[in-house]
Amino acid sequence: MDDCQLYSTLLELKMPWKVEKVALDSTKKTVEIYVSHEKGSKLHCPECRKECMVYDHLKERVWRDLDSVDFMTFIHASPPRISCPEHGIIEALLPWTEKTSRFSMRFETRSIRMLQNMDTFNFTEIMKLSWKQAWNIIDRAVKRGRSRKSGHPSVIGIDEKSYRRGHKYITLVYDTVNNGVDYIAYDRKKKSLDEYYKTLTEQELSSITAVSMDMWDPFMSSTVKHVPDADSKIVFDRFHVTKHVNEAVDTTRKEENRKLVKGGVMDLKGTRYIWLYASDNLPEKYRERYNDLKRSDLETGKAYSMKENIRNLWNMPSLEEGRKYWESWYNWVIHSSIRAMKDVARMMKVHIERILNYFIHRITNARAEGINSKIALIEKMAYGYRNKEHLKIAIYFRCGNLQLYP
Numbered sequence: 001m002d003d004c005q006l007y008s009t010l011l012e013l014k015m016p017w018k019v020e021k022v023a024l025d026s027t028k029k030t031v032e033i034y035v036s037h038e039k040g041s042k043l044h045c046p047e048c049r050k051e052c053m054v055y056d057h058l059k060e061r062v063w064r065d066l067d068s069v070d071f072m073t074f075i076h077a078s079p080p081r082i083s084c085p086e087h088g089i090i091e092a093l094l095p096w097t098e099k100t101s102r103f104s105m106r107f108e109t110r111s112i113r114m115l116q117n118m119d120t121f122n123f124t125e126i127m128k129l130s131w132k133q134a135w136n137i138i139d140r141a142v143k144r145g146r147s148r149k150s151g152h153p154s155v156i157g158i159d160e161k162s163y164r165r166g167h168k169y170i171t172l173v174y175d176t177v178n179n180g181v182d183y184i185a186y187d188r189k190k191k192s193l194d195e196y197y198k199t200l201t202e203q204e205l206s207s208i209t210a211v212s213m214d215m216w217d218p219f220m221s222s223t224v225k226h227v228p229d230a231d232s233k234i235v236f237d238r239f240h241v242t243k244h245v246n247e248a249v250d251t252t253r254k255e256e257n258r259k260l261v262k263g264g265v266m267d268l269k270g271t272r273y274i275w276l277y278a279s280d281n282l283p284e285k286y287r288e289r290y291n292d293l294k295r296s297d298l299e300t301g302k303a304y305s306m307k308e309n310i311r312n313l314w315n316m317p318s319l320e321e322g323r324k325y326w327e328s329w330y331n332w333v334i335h336s337s338i339r340a341m342k343d344v345a346r347m348m349k350v351h352i353e354r355i356l357n358y359f360i361h362r363i364t365n366a367r368a369e370g371i372n373s374k375i376a377l378i379e380k381m382a383y384g385y386r387n388k389e390h391l392k393i394a395i396y397f398r399c400g401n402l403q404l405y406p
């Protein structure tokens with residue numbers, strides 16, 4: 001087997017495509033492969049795949065392929081133009097690459113797989129590429145994946161995520177069935193979410209059956225404005241609700257601790273983490289202290305019991321049972337003397353129909369929370385997102401659940 005045959009086989013070229021010449025440069029450590037087609041052969045139209053006569057050839061172009069034993073490997077060819085009866089004079093389909101790419105499909109596929117599992121900086125080192133070239137692969141993959149998406153999700157989750165150490169926000173729309181980020185908008189305002197709904201047709205908007213979100217007014221008003229019958233479709237996410245309750249417990253602890261410390265009592269000092277756990281998740285090392293605290297007559301202990309109780313709301317078997325459970329919890333809290341807990345109970349009461357919509361749709365943002373931690377990782381790994389558009393693209397790339405390969 002000579003060089004040309006060897007590389008024709010490695011490149012999986014089929015007639016009429018063939019390797020004409022292979023040039024090896026041992027100082028530069030490169031392999032240059034020159035590819036052409038048999039004279040007089042017909043080639044495929046990229047639009048209709050029909051075999052057409054060759055019209056002329058464009059100037060030589062170069063594509064990077066996977067290395068040959070650590071030698072950087074390049075394919076050279078003069079792209080032929082064909083004359084298609086339907087599509088006119090047009091560049092023929094090149095079997096090793098996608099139109100507009102400077103890499104072979106093999107190279108792009110490998111790169112995408114690597115980039116999904118490592119940060120861009122390490123990737124460029126290993127693959128001997130520039131930062132810009134790496135971004136080009138990511139950007140193209142995302143465009144490819146998003147153009148392949150068909151239809152819109154009927155069940156969505158909406159969440160906000162802070163970046164730049166909490167200074168900036170993005171709004172994320174999740175496809176809760178497909179488990180991927182469907183849309184990203186800057187900021188967390190009403191118009192951020194409006195932007196998403198505006199990409200949907202009236203019919204697509206009516207086909208949305210449920211929307212999971214936090215009790216966040218801008219998202220609510222945007223959804224009410226765009227989605228028909230939104231009131232019966234919005235579900236306030238249980239994890240966000242319990243987060244608010246958790247925060248109220250923490251506020252109670254802080255306030256009570258301040259009072260106690262003033263009187264020289266240190267009972268609550270250093271207990272913050274104890275109260276953040278669910279009782280069934282409490283690490284053994286905290287157990288004794290926790291039991292002591294629970295036995296004492298502290299407001300924090302009572303607030304904690306309230307929190308533990310409301311978690312059970314979502315285990316109720318039906319809307320009716322859920323409503324009953326809520327009402328008794330609300331009465332308990334509102335007749336207590338714990339200010340922060342009463343505040344959170346009042347806030348929940350305002351939104352209770354949408355919290356109880358859970359029993360109709362049974363959706364949460366739990367999966368989205370998983371994606372959220374992935375995004376935090378992306379932000380950490382991506383030192384050098386020079387523009388904010390890059391963050392968006394990186395999120396689609398890693399969390400879009402897209403078909404990215406050429």
Ligand SMILES: [Zn+2]
Pocket residue numbers: 045046047048049050084085086087088
């Ligand atoms: Zn054609």
